[in-house]
Amino acid sequence: MQLILRADSPLAVVSYPELMKKFVIIATLVYLAVVAGLTLGPQPTNALTQRMSLLIVAGIDRFVTSGFTYADLEFCSNIAMFAPIGLLLVLLFGRRRWWAAVLICVAMTVFIESAQAFIPSRVSDPRDLLANSIGALVGILIALPFAGRPRRVRAAAPA
Numbered sequence: 001m002q003l004i005l006r007a008d009s010p011l012a013v014v015s016y017p018e019l020m021k022k023f024v025i026i027a028t029l030v031y032l033a034v035v036a037g038l039t040l041g042p043q044p045t046n047a048l049t050q051r052m053s054l055l056i057v058a059g060i061d062r063f064v065t066s067g068f069t070y071a072d073l074e075f076c077s078n079i080a081m082f083a084p085i086g087l088l089l090v091l092l093f094g095r096r097r098w099w100a101a102v103l104i105c106v107a108m109t110v111f112i113e114s115a116q117a118f119i120p121s122r123v124s125d126p127r128d129l130l131a132n133s134i135g136a137l138v139g140i141l142i143a144l145p146f147a148g149r150p151r152r153v154r155a156a157a158p159a
């Protein structure tokens with residue numbers, strides 16, 4: 001399948017796999033920037049976020065499982081935050097290099113938690129290492145059936 005652009009465009013013909021690869025690269029970089037901002041910036045706590053957190057904890061505690069706490073919400077949130085990273089990295093590297101996604105995600109979470117130890121408004125928590133790694137593995141497992149093998153680019157045949 002090919003996507004046809006304007007005739008005067010330098011990318012007059014772009015194949016679908018090339019377009020998807022570029023989209024995954026951009027999505028990965030944007031999401032990594034968001035995660036960096038959330039984890040390495042100032043703690044975004046105000047009255048609204050505190051009230052929302054309490055409502056979520058109370059709702060889950062009442063309707064899903066009793067004994068659910070803010071620490072549980074934070075743990076689940078870390079899993080949810082890292083799942084897209086694992087998914088995007090597998091889509092980027094391909095099925096054969098899923099292990100690279102694992103290594104990058106674990107290295108990222110170690111870096112984040114180490115950096116948070118030196119950021120005054122942040123708290124480094126060893127449980128975050130586990131939650132982030134679980135999230136990355138969930139994303140990787142979701143992506144594996146959809147990730148293709150990296151395609152080799154063939155040289156154009158001489159005319």
